[in-house]
Amino acid sequence: xxxxxxxxxxxxxxxxxxxxxxxxxxxxxxxxxxxxxxxxxxxxxxxxxxxxxxxxxxxxxxxxxxxxxxxxxxxxxxxxxxxxxxxxxxxxxxxxxxxxxxxxxxxxxxxx
Amino acid sequence: xxxxxxxxxxxxxxxxxxxxxxxxxxxxxxxxxxxxxxxxxxxxxxxxxxxxxxxxxxxxxxxxxxxxxxxxxxxxxxxxxxxxxxxxxxxxxxxxxxxxxxxxxxxxxxxxx
Numbered sequence: 001x002x003x004x005x006x007x008x009x010x011x012x013x014x015x016x017x018x019x020x021x022x023x024x025x026x027x028x029x030x031x032x033x034x035x036x037x038x039x040x041x042x043x044x045x046x047x048x049x050x051x052x053x054x055x056x057x058x059x060x061x062x063x064x065x066x067x068x069x070x071x072x073x074x075x076x077x078x079x080x081x082x083x084x085x086x087x088x089x090x091x092x093x094x095x096x097x098x099x100x101x102x103x104x105x106x107x108x109x110x111x112x
Numbered sequence: 113x114x115x116x117x118x119x120x121x122x123x124x125x126x127x128x129x130x131x132x133x134x135x136x137x138x139x140x141x142x143x144x145x146x147x148x149x150x151x152x153x154x155x156x157x158x159x160x161x162x163x164x165x166x167x168x169x170x171x172x173x174x175x176x177x178x179x180x181x182x183x184x185x186x187x188x189x190x191x192x193x194x195x196x197x198x199x200x201x202x203x204x205x206x207x208x209x210x211x212x213x214x215x216x217x218x219x220x221x222x223x224x225x
Contacts, residue, residue, distance in 0.1 A: 033213070041154065042199075043215035058212065090155050092213070098144065098203065101213055103155030 003027050004104040007089050010077075012110045014049065019078040021107050023091030032074040033092040033101065034066065035057075036085075043090065048076055081111045115139065116200045116216050116219075123222040128188040132219050134200030137181040145176060146203050146213070147185045149196040156199065156215075159185065190223045197221070 004079050013019050017061030023032060033048040045058030047066040063085060065077045078085055086106075088108050094101040117135040123128040136145060146161040160167055160174045162183075167174045173186040187194055199218040 010207050035215075045193075045214065046214055048212060059214070092155075095225050100146070100158045100161060102158060106153070 003093060004093055004102060006089075006104040006107050010108045011073070012112060013081050015086060015111055016080050016081060019081050019109065019111075021076045021089055021091075021109070022050070023104060024094075025074075025093045027072060027095070027102075029093040029095045031082075031094040031097060031101070032062075032068065033049045034074065034076045035090045035092065036060065036087040037090060037106075038087050041048075046076065062064075065093060081109075083111050086111045087110065115202045115214070118198075118200050118216060118219045119219065121220040121222070123224060124187075124190045126190075126192060126223050126225050127189055130190040130194065130221055131178070132185040132187075132198050132221065133182065133185075135182045135183070136200070136202050139180050139202050143202045144182050145173065145174065146201040148199045148201065148215075149194075150199070150218070151193075151196040160197075161203075190221075191225065192223050194216070195221060195223045 005024045006023045021103045031050055034046040035043045037043045045059045046064050047058055049055045049068040088106045090106050091104040092101040115138055144161050144163050147159040148156040150156045159170050161171055162174045162176055176183045197218040197220050199215050
């Protein structure tokens with residue numbers, strides 16, 4: 001398995017609080033991605049990074065920000081969590097833009 | 113946006129070949145066809161990818177039509193553990209500067225004993 005660790009694996013938080021999810025990789029891969037998965041929508045890309053300090057938006061980026069200060073860590077922040085952000089969040093990594101991506105085990109976030 | 117169309121569900125008897133179709137009629141010349149699967153609640157798992165030639169690995173075979181507008185993922189001897197949602201994705205290949213993967217709804221494959 002690719003060396004990807006997501007933390008926390010489960011979190012319950014209150015509406016309006018900030019939340020940060022962490023994705024850590026040990027593969028030294030250049031590309032990192034954050035997805036969310038909801039029933040009826042499948043996996044949707046939130047943000048991705050193509051290098052340290054280089055990030056871009058995906059298809060559902062509103063309400064989320066990301067940071068990548070070093071190769072191994074990609075942080076996803078919900079500045080003020082809302083109930084609509086209750087979801088399972090997956091991190092993925094790939095060596096290059098056109099190479100296969102490997103996914104973490106997911107973080108289940110519940111906003112109450 | 114997802115650029116693929118897959119049937120929402122299929123089933124297959126254990127030990128038989130599972131053939132999962134995918135239409136990608138708008139695929140462009142530099143885009144690869146990728147297949148992933150997701151077993152309940154786990155992260156998606158890479159299976160195989162190809163550009164225009166058929167590909168085979170230890171998990172599956174990928175057959176791409178000559179016009180590249182459709183493909184079929186073949187699991188030669190399906191087992192109960194192959195029950196999962198299978199995603200067909202088109203994605204720019206090596207040399208791309210984007211690297212985004214867009215997932216559609218996928219096909220729920222159920223393997224029965």
